[in-house]
Amino acid sequence: MPKPAYMFDNTTAQAQVQVPLLAELLDGHTSGVLGDLAEPGDSWLDLGAGACTVSTWLADRVGSDGMVTAVDLNPMPAGPVRNNLTIHAGDLHELHVPPNCLQGVHARLVFMHLPDRLDLLQQCIEALAPGGWLVLSDWAVWDRMIVDSPSGDATVLLGRFQSHLLQLGEAAGMDIGWAGDANRAFRHAGLVEVQTTTFARTWQGGTGICRLHDSNSRQKEAELIASGFSLDELEALREVLADPRLVLSDYLLHTTVGRKPLPGQA
Ligand SMILES: C[S@@+](CC[C@H](N)C(=O)[O-])C[C@H]1O[C@@H](n2cnc3c(N)ncnc32)[C@H](O)[C@@H]1O
Known part of the structure; x- marks a missing residue:
């Protein structure tokens, strides 16, 4: 194999x-x-x-x-x-x-x-x-990566992105x-x-780890879409990741x- x-x-x-x-x-x-x-x-x-x-x-x-x-x-x-x-x-x-x-x-x-x-x-x-x-x-x-979020919808979207990205990683041998x-x-x-x-x-939207998630969402865009994300959802995610009201931990x-x-x- x-x-x-x-x-x-x-x-x-x-x-x-x-x-x-x-x-x-x-x-x-x-x-x-x-x-x-x-x-x-x-x-x-x-x-x-x-x-x-x-x-x-x-x-x-x-x-x-x-x-x-x-x-x-x-x-x-x-x-x-x-x-x-x-x-x-x-x-x-x-x-x-x-x-x-x-x-x-x-x-x-x-x-x-x-x-x-x-x-x-x-x-x-x-x-x-x-x-x-x-x-x-x-x-x-870890369970406190979302420190502050602009909305409940944003929190759900971030969680969904995270779990899809991890699944892609696991399929590629990541642990x-x-x-x-x-x-x-x-x-x-x-x-x-x-x-x-x-x-x-921690990092505010538009900086540090938020920029990394944005970049990863673009590098893995095709696979995220194949896994059930829509392009509209990915674009909404990127808006959240640039929002200064968002605070994420590494x-x-x-x-x-x-x-x-x-x-x-x-
Ligand atoms: C997440 S990046 C980390 C880069 C760097 N160590 C850092 O922390 O900034 C993982 C790196 O490992 C490299 N890599 C993955 N598998 C590899 C392999 N089998 N042999 C050599 N490099 C590999 C990738 O090309 C990539 O640059």
């Missing part, structure tokens, strides 16, 4: 909005976490790097004695090139990393999309040197529960010092960090 494909596509016009927005929404949180882990001279791998902003941040952090490899099906690097950053266009499943060689592996909003995530977790651990860090961030839905399972998976795989932090903030980002044990470390 063919593997389900990633539900979005960086070669679409809407990815030019979506992928940089992910960086805008989340890089502050991610660099805060990685700032405690990555050190000058380290070698890091950034899987599913998207706009490569985290890879670039890591490259600056590890400095000229370190190196970073970013991999993505379709990388979309925006900023200036770094000499110690290699950007590889391809499927991360085909990347062959020698065992025990990396100080860190990072992936944000990638494992939730990959059905073989537990096998990949194992492969990431094999690639880590003893003492190396695995850092995975993924989104979960929206994975973020909450990662801590246990890390510990069961033998990682130590495992810790999960969660992050979300999905809840779970960032789970764990360390490959040093010899003798339980």
Whole structure:
């Protein structure tokens, strides 16, 4: 059976909005976490790097004695090139990393999309040197994402969009529960010092996560219509998402960090 494909596509016009927005929404949180882990001279791998902003941040952090490899099906690097950053266009499943060689592996909003995530977790651990860090961030839905809504109809429409989008994701192999399972998976795989932090903030209509939902509704328009949405409903949804009376929370980002044990470390 063919593997389900990633539900979005960086070669679409809407990815030019979506992928940089992910960086805008989340890089502050991610660099805060990685700032405690990555050190000058380290070698890091950034899987599913998207706009490569985290890879670039890591490259600056590890400095000229370190190196970073970013991999993505379709990388979309925006900023200036770094000499110690290699950007590889391809499927991360085909990347062959020698065992025990990396100080860190990072992936944000990638494992939730990959059905073989537990096998990949194992492969990431094999690639880590003893003492190396695995850092995975993924989104979960939660029950307070609509903080304030212009109307009851708007609330219903937003809920319907959310559930249709999640169904499309699940059909493509996404697991929206994975973020909450990662801590246990890390510990069961033998990682130590495992810790999960969660992050979300609110946005008014027309900004942040509201813009991301708008962009996703356009990138997935044909499939949303095939799943029962009408074009009129999608247009009404986009009006709601631009309405400044709307306040939405991000999905809840779970960032789970764990360390490959040093010899003798339980
Ligand atoms: C939701 S985006 C996240 C991008 C970036 N990590 C971020 O958080 O801003 C998921 C990324 O994973 C990439 N991706 C999905 N499946 C992949 C695969 N099998 N191999 C490499 N990259 C993949 C996509 O192309 C996309 O850029």
